[in-house]
Amino acid sequence: MFGFGMFVASEREQGLLTLKRALPAPRGSYLLAKMIMATLLAAIVMVTLVAAAVVVGRPGLTLGQYIGVGLLDMAGSFPFCAVGLFIGTRASAKSAPAFANLAYLPFMHLGGLFYPLPRSVQPLEFISFAFYLDKLGLLFVGAPSLDQLAVGAAGPSSHVGPTMQVIVLAAVVFTFTALAIRRLARLG
Numbered sequence: 001m002f003g004f005g006m007f008v009a010s011e012r013e014q015g016l017l018t019l020k021r022a023l024p025a026p027r028g029s030y031l032l033a034k035m036i037m038a039t040l041l042a043a044i045v046m047v048t049l050v051a052a053a054v055v056v057g058r059p060g061l062t063l064g065q066y067i068g069v070g071l072l073d074m075a076g077s078f079p080f081c082a083v084g085l086f087i088g089t090r091a092s093a094k095s096a097p098a099f100a101n102l103a104y105l106p107f108m109h110l111g112g113l114f115y116p117l118p119r120s121v122q123p124l125e126f127i128s129f130a131f132y133l134d135k136l137g138l139l140f141v142g143a144p145s146l147d148q149l150a151v152g153a154a155g156p157s158s159h160v161g162p163t164m165q166v167i168v169l170a171a172v173v174f175t176f177t178a179l180a181i182r183r184l185a186r187l188g
Helices: 002-014 016-022 029-057 063-090 096-110 122-127 129-141 162-187
Strands: none
Touching: 002 016, 002 029, 002 063, 002 096, 029 063, 029 162, 063 096, 063 129, 063 162, 096 122, 096 129, 122 129, 129 162
């Protein structure tokens, strides 16, 4: 979300996105390439973290679970890229990092990634796409998520089915990408 949004905002302000539209390349290929690079970066980070976990912590996951974590990590980068792209089309290059922080931190905290949410706040967890991504991790990995490990502290979190999780994440990607592309098509 951060690098993607900041670079798009900077390139938009410098007029590079307008120049790239004039080049003989398929529409949106530049932005798709940036999303793929962000996904590859997420894969590289995931491989280094898994390697460190295997050496230091010995998590005891199977090869299939490691592959599931990798696939989920790569697919999970798309909603963040889409939100970053949207921020990059709306904010200036200097304000994009601040807006990315204003979006990222509530998504993470409301998603229950750091600690289980109190019962009074749990109805708000459905606002965060990180919540759906965290719950989808159970499907791929079969290991408990962070909030489920600490469920005794605050009570069980609300759950939705895997189909709804995928639908919500896909809706986030398509909605924010469409809004950003619409903005770029009109204003460059």
